[in-house]
Amino acid sequence: MGPSSYHPKMMMKMILCAYTQSVFSGRKIEALTKDSIRMMWLTQSYQPSYRTINRFRVNPLVNALLRECFVQFRSQLVTEQLIDEEAIFIDGTKIEANANKYTFVWRKSIDNFDEKLTEKSNVLYDELVKNTIIPEIKRESANELSVTELGQIEEHLAQVVEKFTEKIEQEEDGTTRKSIRSKRKVPKKIRKLFHDFKERKLAYQKHRQILGQRNSYSRTDPDATFMRMKDDHMKNGQLKAGYNLQIATNSQYILGYDLFSNPTDTRTLRPFLTTLKERFFELPAYIVADAGYGGEENYQAVLEDHERTPLITYAMYYKEQKKKFKQNPFLPANWPYQELEDTFLCPNERKMNFRNYSIRTDKYGFKRYLKRYECEDCSNCPLRSQCTKAKSDKNREIQKNMNWEYFKATIQQLLSEEETGKLYRQRKIDVEPAFGHLKACLGFTRFSVRGKQQTHNEIGFALMAVNLRKYKLSTLENKKDSSNNLKNRRPKILFTIFSLLFYGSWDLCPKLFNYLFFDTFLFLCICNCCNTCNKYTYERD
Incomplete structure (x- = not known):
């Protein structure tokens, strides 16, 4: 039968606690369960192995748990009036994938190689038919030989080679055998070529299927696309395999997220808004984003499909406001x-x-x-x-x-008004710090798992850890001054030590535990609360 499984709530608490401390490795999380008192309390002295931890955080079912955490977290923020429901601020950043730098596959290279293969195979086929080595086959297209047609040519050549082989075996004269063997060399060599053509053709088709609408992908992580990262240490524009992370924030809290394989933000707004609406929350009145999202298709989606107000600039917005532009008579x-x-x-x-x-x-x-x-x-x-x-x-x-001129006039009018203009200017101090907390403070700059589903789960843990750290800071700001906190802390610490020594139990008051070690919301989201004793209980396996 094997041992009983760990409860998902305990696993969620353990991984979120580790991510808030910038620990992302499965082995290091396992070590925390043995060394950290906070982690021992959260796991109730259970010590899952790193294999169990890694299997849990890449499980597809965890995606629904993370989504529920974000939904509950937003509800808690609205209840405490830490955010407003007037607008969301959208932006994206690129995060490096867990892939080798030199395992790239480029669409242009595939197209060039396929074009040369088609040209070479057509020439060889025409020569074979012209020299009556093989009979003419029915072709679907006069410009290109398909995989099936290449296989038919290979079979015809194999039959020709087999006939020469039979003649060699039947012939007893050495000179004649040598002459037949020399005649067999050409069809035998061409048969190998067409076999190679067929295999390469199949490989190119597989590459195109993986690429989809992208221009590149990594063999190590096929879902990752090669993108231009900001941290270019060599200063040579080197591309790295990565994902495009899109987030929606309010008051620097991350309310929703999604991962995309395309590097540009323009193509991500429409599917991202659909994801927010279907999985996280109802879209607010204003959608705020920078000029990277400005485009006719996106304006049309926000205004007509979602019936919301876009506060999104376009590429030429600031240039068109300058005096030099307005006074140019030739524009x-x-x-x-x-x-x-x-x-x-x-x-x-x-x-x-x-x-x-x-x-x-x-x-x-x-x-x-x-x-x-x-x-x-x-x-x-x-x-x-x-x-x-x-x-x-x-x-x-x-x-x-x-249509584009109408959208431009609408945006210019909205951004010129005092209320909406102030709301757009708030974007820089709302969504940009969230990426700073993720990359600089939390230290999350590279995925440790591969595949879009797995990376989607991991970034969900990281973003929720950012929210918990932010929530903790906001609650600390509302507390009394440091002197009063120091006075109130001493009896609580003494009570904690007394409880541990006398009772030998980790079953402490959650508010006390939050004050000493961790965040209140972590328990509100993923623990069961007993109303009779106001203590948190855990479901056992």
Whole structure:
């Protein structure tokens, strides 16, 4: 039957306690259960092995427990009025994966190798058919041989080689045998080539399946993507395998999180908002983020899909506010628009007439609807050299995305108002410190597990540890001055020593234990409270 299992609550408390002390290794957590009095109290003197600890924190079922911890933690913060429900602040950072630096697979390399393989296999196949070494096969495409077709060619060549082998075995004359053997060399060599082509083709297909929409991945951790990290010690722009962590905060508390394999923040906002809504909490009135999230697709998602107000700048927002930009007469953004005639006036006061509509679809399938305008006549214009670089026989053309212009005007109006502008300026002091607490204070800069599911669990423990440390600091600030604390601490310490020596029990009051060692919320989230004696009890296996 084996020994009984440890209770998940005890395992959660143990791992969260270790992460708050910047201990992330399974072996070191095991050592804490034997050396740390705090850990002994939490585990009730149980000592799980590092294998048990590692298996627990990568278990898929732990993801639901972590989500529930974040939900309960937010409810506790709202009850204590430590956060408001008016807005959330979103940002992302890259964390290095537990992967080798030189196990990269690049999409461009796969495409180049596959293109050369296709070209070489087509040439060889044409020569084989031309020399009547093998019969012609039915092809699905005239440009490329599929894996099945490469296998058929290999089988035909194997039959040719087998026929030559039979002739060699039947022939008794040595000179004739040598002549047949020399004829067999060519199809035998080409058969090996086509076998290699087939294996490589299968490998390229597998690489593309793992890549998905990404441009790279690591063989050590296929879910990790090579990204440009900020801590570039060599100063050569070296890429490292990592994950893109997205968090939502309020008052520097992390309320929700998710991991993504794509390095840019622009493509993460829509799925991240969906994750927050479905798994953590109802979205507040304002979604605040920096210019990395500014885009037509994201504005449309926040305004129309979620019906919330985006306080998100776009890439050119600050540049457009400068005097130099506004006074540049050659920028189409500064040209007067005549709504009735649907025309723009260029710096030489010539009309830019509407020409046609066009649709631009990006590689992710998002469509942008554009209106194209062309100047009525750019010939003999004294400002032509300053206005356009087009050829002398062509007029100046511009294109306008009216949907994008509407979103830009909306954002400019929102950020110019006092209340919403103040809320956006709060972003820097709200979400950025959370990453500082995670990386600098907690020391979590690299994952110790591999795979997206496993790393998602580990970052959940780390972020909850950041919240607990932050919560502890906020509760300490509300206490009395240090002199009063020192006076009140002495009898509690004496009571603790007396309880340990006289009763020999770890079953202390949780408030006393919080005062001495750890955080109150850790017990509120993952312990059962007995109302009769106001002490925490633990379910035994």
